[in-house]
Amino acid sequence: MPELPADLVDALRSLARRGRPLVALDFDGTLAPLQDDPAASRMVPAARAALERLAALDGDDAPVLALVSGRSVVELHELSAMPPGSSLVGSHGAERAHVREHGLEHDAVRLDDEQRARLADLGAAAQALADGRDGVWVESKPTAVVVHTRRAGPQVAGPAEQEALRLGDRLGSTVLHGKDVVEISVLETSKGRAVAALRDEVGARGVLYAGDDVTDEHAFEVLGDDDVTVKVGPGETVARFRVDDAEAVAAALDVLADASA
Structure with a gap:
């Protein structure tokens, strides 16, 4: 198991002492290594074991578990197999669901007529920009359209992303790059709005949030100095702490489980 910075270990133990922490985590690149094929993403075994330990704790001071992802909640549920009682936040905060013993319980997402028409226009325009660009593909979600470029070379990916950003400026309400x-x-x-709402909803006394992407910065920004914010991997960040990979995230979850037991 990777060795964690001493100040991160201290912060996790302090969070556990306050009781009822919200443990909110990105999935891809945080609990599961990034894959060229998104359908191949799976949580590393050490992270799964640590989350199951946290989920087994009970009482008013027990941790509350959540995943906060850009994926749809259905896909997130299938790939993560989170323990019952966990919350799932998908599409960067637009979708909410709860993992129950016998399946997934959705919070309804409702679009008005204008939003539905705009979503249809977005889907058609995004598909048009992807056509003919090798490695660029489009994903449709209940509230969004996603242009993926991970499989494309840099000479294809860059122009495709810039065109998608211009499309977002024209037809989107929120554009996340x-x-x-x-x-x-x-x-x-945004993930920030979602985490703030979830923290208030569950009455958390503190938050552990870990993520690897630029969209996770929105969550780091809404949390306070007493919360534990962890950037996974390289890149500029406002998070208090940094770790290398999913195995290190698993080690952090183990520290929190030990201190919460």
Whole structure:
């Protein structure tokens, strides 16, 4: 198991002592190594074991688990197999669901007529910009359209992303530019809004948030000095701490489980 910075270990133990922490985590690049094929993403075994330890704790002071991802909640549920009682936040905050013993319980997402028409226009325009560009593909979500470029070479990916950003400026309400991806939503969403709402909803006394992408910076920004924010991997960040990879995230979750037991 990777060795963590001493100040991160201290912060995790302090979070556990306060009780009822919200453990909110990105999935891809945080719990699961990034894959060229998004359908191949799976949580590293050490992270799964640590999350199951945290989920087994009970009482008013027990941690509350959540994943906060750009994926749809259905796909996130299938790939992550989170323990019952966990919350899932998908599409960068536009979708919410709860993992129950017998499946997934969705919070309804409702679009008005104008939003539905704009989403249809976005889908058609995004597909048009992807056509003929090798390695560029389009994903449709209940509230958004996503242009993926991970499989494309840099000479193809760069222009495709710039065109997608211009499309978002024209038709989107929220445009999120992450690693090899541009997501255009017809709703005002962000991981920051989602984490703040979830923290208030569950009455958390502190938050552990870990993520690897530029979209996770929105979550880091809304959290306070007493919260534990962890950037996974390289890149500029406002997070308090940094770790290398999913195995290190798993080690951090183990520290929190030990201190919470």
